[in-house]
Amino acid sequence: MIIAQITDAHILPKGQVWLDKPETEVSDRLKLVVEHLNKLVPRPDVLLFTGDTVETGCKRAYQHLKEILEPLTIPVYIIPGNHDNRKEMQAAFLDKAYLPRDGFIQYVIDDYPVRLIALDTNVPNEDYGRLCSQRLLWLEENLKTNSSKPTLLFMHHFPMKVGQKCFDSMVCQLEGEFEKLIQSSPHILGIVAGHYHKMCTALYGGKICFVAPSTAPTHYFARNEDNHVTAIDLVYPSFTLHRWMGGFQMVSECIQAINPSNRLLINNKKKE
Ligand SMILES: [Fe+2]
Numbered sequence: 001m002i003i004a005q006i007t008d009a010h011i012l013p014k015g016q017v018w019l020d021k022p023e024t025e026v027s028d029r030l031k032l033v034v035e036h037l038n039k040l041v042p043r044p045d046v047l048l049f050t051g052d053t054v055e056t057g058c059k060r061a062y063q064h065l066k067e068i069l070e071p072l073t074i075p076v077y078i079i080p081g082n083h084d085n086r087k088e089m090q091a092a093f094l095d096k097a098y099l100p101r102d103g104f105i106q107y108v109i110d111d112y113p114v115r116l117i118a119l120d121t122n123v124p125n126e127d128y129g130r131l132c133s134q135r136l137l138w139l140e141e142n143l144k145t146n147s148s149k150p151t152l153l154f155m156h157h158f159p160m161k162v163g164q165k166c167f168d169s170m171v172c173q174l175e176g177e178f179e180k181l182i183q184s185s186p187h188i189l190g191i192v193a194g195h196y197h198k199m200c201t202a203l204y205g206g207k208i209c210f211v212a213p214s215t216a217p218t219h220y221f222a223r224n225e226d227n228h229v230t231a232i233d234l235v236y237p238s239f240t241l242h243r244w245m246g247g248f249q250m251v252s253e254c255i256q257a258i259n260p261s262n263r264l265l266i267n268n269k270k271k272e
Pocket residue numbers: 008010052081195196197
């Protein structure tokens with residue numbers, strides 16, 4: 001099973017630009033990733049979109065996002081990030097049967113060999129995330145309903161600190177023993193998250209927590225005492241493929257959606 005992941009697209013209403021900098025072209029970047037995903041062979045089975053789907057959570061941004069995602073040939077499952085608005089997201093994606101119509105956007109996808117559990121870490125108008133006792137209780141109950149299948153959790157905010165001052169204040173706050181729950185659930189493969197705009201991994205509760213790179217530009221951190229974001233790096237937009245090969249074997253690969261004009265073809269013919 002191939003689980004594709006995109007995250008942190010930060011789409012704006014049509015005609016607006018991200019951070020007032022036209023060079024960021026967040027919508028063109030997501031379009032490029034959609035094109036790459038549609039051309040993949042073998043085709044991924046599912047696509048997880050781990051939040052910050054839009055920049056400001058307004059209706060017009062979600063309309064624009066839907067337009068960009070329309071050509072996707074892979075079933076997409078979305079969750080909110082700190083930039084999303086839960087209610088506007090629910091209203092925009094009413095056609096997605098998996099998405100709860102109100103309350104937290106947490107759900108279980110049981111149609112594949114790997115069970116996918118979506119967690120909603122959004123706290124309205126805050127950049128940090130939270131798994132409150134209600135959301136954690138929901139997770140605990142849903143982990144019990146099928147413990148025979150490998151299970152992957154996906155959420156926007158990661159639960160551990162990453163050693164970057166400004167992001168460590170924006171991680172997922174926990175109103176319960178999330179790490180112990182992970183530790184005591186042997187069927188959990190791991191956690192995939194976003195939010196950081198850069199790839200990193202950590203061990204959390206003895207499992208891998210994989211933080212995927214963004215489709216929007218990435219953050220550049222000052223390498224000094226302050227350690228805050230000082231710039232935006234215009235690297236290629238990225239997506240991730242998690243290849244599950246049975247049991248607890250899963251390999252995660254980050255891919256840059258490179259413009260074909262920047263790809264140099266080499267001669268593969270064997271030398272005589
Ligand atoms: Fe983001």
